[in-house]
Amino acid sequence: MRDKRKTAVIATLAIAALAAGGTAIATARGGDDDATEKPITGQTLDRASSIALEHVGSGKVTGTEAGDEEGAYEVEVTRADGREVDVHLDKDLRVLDSSAEDEGSGEDAD
16 A cells, blocks of 8 residues: 555656646746737827837738837737738837748748
8 A cells, every 4th residue: 555655646746846847948938928928008009009000111010019028119010911020119119120020930031
């Protein structure tokens, strides 16, 4: 009976260790978790969207984020050809930079 209990305890500890390791890895990767992204809201959303669309030239706002690592705000604009452009804005809604991604590749276009 002791051997079964000992085996069960060891198995439980092994599973817990694996779960903790997986959580640590997921936490370390961080950045891609949409659940932690805070969207831009209210009048700031309207102004940031307008500025980003003017900067890109045309398209549709398909995502926003407040507190982005590249600036105070990020506005994602999808062009008619499907390419996405991320426009980074400072706290005063001035354009810091923008980067276009190749459709589906996730890599910046040159």
